[in-house]
Amino acid sequence: MKRVPMPKLPLEERVRTFKEVALGYTEEQAVAEASRCLQCEKPLCVEGCPVGVDIPLFIKYVAEGDFESAVEVVRERNSLPAICGRVCPQENQCEGRCALGKRGDAINIGGLERFVADWELKRGLRIPEKAEPTGKAVAVVGSGPAGLTAAAELAKFGFEVVVFEALHKPGGVLTYGIPEFRLPKSVVEAEVDYVKKLGVDIQTDVVVGKTITIEELFQEGYEAVFVATGAGLPNFLNVPGENLCGIYSANEFLIRINLMEAYKFPHESDTPIKVGDKAIVVGGGNVALDAARCALRLGARETTVIYRRTEREMPARREEYANALEEGIRFKFLTQPVGFEGDSSGWVREVKCVRMRLGKPDESGRRRPIPVEGSDFRIPADTVVVAIGQSPNPLIPRTTKGLAVSKKGTIVVDPETLETTVRRVYAGGDIVTGAATVISAMAAGKKAANSIKKALLGS
């Protein structure tokens, strides 16, 4: 049986606005899709979910039209379902393992999760019961999915929780990175609101390591600190001409657009962005596709993603790759930029590239791209976005005595407790794993909250 298709915004409208592309199931569609589930006795889908959502049970409730019970089941394991349902790379996780996927279409588990979460948001979130106040305070640094999840869990355990966020809005990548058309900011705000309603105090505009250090947080009376500062440092190609005008890191491009709402410039936002006719995005992950689809929506006549491996190795979510293709984004595979040429006023005009071929697999298991000699060519461009990954922010390790980091700059933790080399300082999410996923960051937040509870309350 075929999957019930997810309704989408019509293509003509999509490429001109930042409105959400996937519209979500109606009640009838959700029930129909849920009814396809085999209710497997040994559900492999659950093994594919990093937080172990009881997928068959919640789907059963959806099929029965009991959405309230469905939400409860999802919320037991996942405190940000409206977000995960939209952005989890389901094809590698829950849906990738679904029994139905072997012969036909896997169940749209993400779509159903999103459906129940949206249904709940529309009704207004119920605030769960909290434990008696413990009288102890915990600080969380960073308000991305790891920080928000940890804060929510800790608040439920009865701790006084304060989240410190460097930017002026909470949400981490959910707010500044993933664009509106994939994850509406109203959804993120609702989830942040939920965390606040649990009693969590979110203090924005505080850069831990600059405004206040971890050591000072302990002096202020916090008994544990959870560091969830993400992998926010942009990597560059390190090729000549990369500082020309018109060349953005993906982070800058996306922060301007998502956090600063530059797509509303100048009428509703004061932060500008500049996209010309020919936009080139370098990279092959979710970040690259988000940047490319933003460039298209901001008026680029031609948007091309250049990636050094092939379509097969591209780490981006398949659904979003399909959406990008539909929207007219072009892809040039086996291509690597080696430099940029500008005009006399310092603006980028051309990307110098070489063709690549695939050699033997590298550490990541993907075949290593090798430059083909003498294959140089040039592509005209007036906007370039470099989306080749992020590294961990070194600010906290630099300002915290005794905090051990790996060669890559990630914070070293005990895998069982997520405690760092500094007592009572825990870390999780992208700052520990390097750039990963929303759901793995959430799982880390939850784990850390449990360890902190154990350490401070002894149970």
Place this chain on the structure above:
Amino acid sequence: MLLESIAPRIHQLVVHAPLIAKKARPGQFVILRADARGERIPLTLCDWSSRDGWVKMIFQEVGVTTKKLASLKPGEFVEDIVGPLGTPAEIAQYGTVCVVGGGVGAAAAYPRAKSLKQAGNEVVAIIGARSSEYVILEESFKGVCDELFIATDDGSRGFKGFVSQLLEKLLEEGKRFNYVFAAGPVPMMRAVAEVTKPYGIKTVVSLNPIMVDGTGMCGSCRVTVGGVRRFCCVDGPEFDAHQVDFSELMSRLSMYVEEEGRALALYEGASFDEG
């Protein structure tokens, strides 16, 4: 929030921000937003009191954000302020030093003059402006300098010419400095660097590229220093003047001139309608 005009289109802004005041060091800056739709803009910390919990910035009206800031009423708040950002300045005992501030750059030069004086240096300051009414912080500088020179482009006050020309004159007259600090418009900083280079004087400038987050996340503020890419907001804002690629900085600062012009016209049109 307290706002005071100290020269035509130049204002002093004092904000209650105890956490920032407690941590502030010379050479650091804050990022603020004037209102909820506002852009994030950096301003140098010009003065602060850790005891009373305030920080002071001095800014010049150039575009939408600085004009919005200038129109704040007493008791109103800036939407956001975050800091202190940037690496604090290296303050040592060099001997005789010269601190040069061009235009509102004097606001960044002042805390440097003060801290250099406290570190036991003999401090000579040069502040400059277009004409006499634009000269700022004169009294403050007098309190922390051994000698103060003023330059104006039109000669209405002190030396007629640029601060860099006055510095050159002092050097030609045999004055010797072990260290020079300069803050101001990019062409002025470049000129100072060119003046001190033949004398081999260690020279530090405070760079002002376009910033967004101010924490190393975006790379908008990247500058080339000694052939290496540095993020001004975390590695700077102060760098060795003789290593800075000033042309690249100039060109990157002009990235949005067209958009800034449009935004300003729109903003002024709207305020005109209201007024």
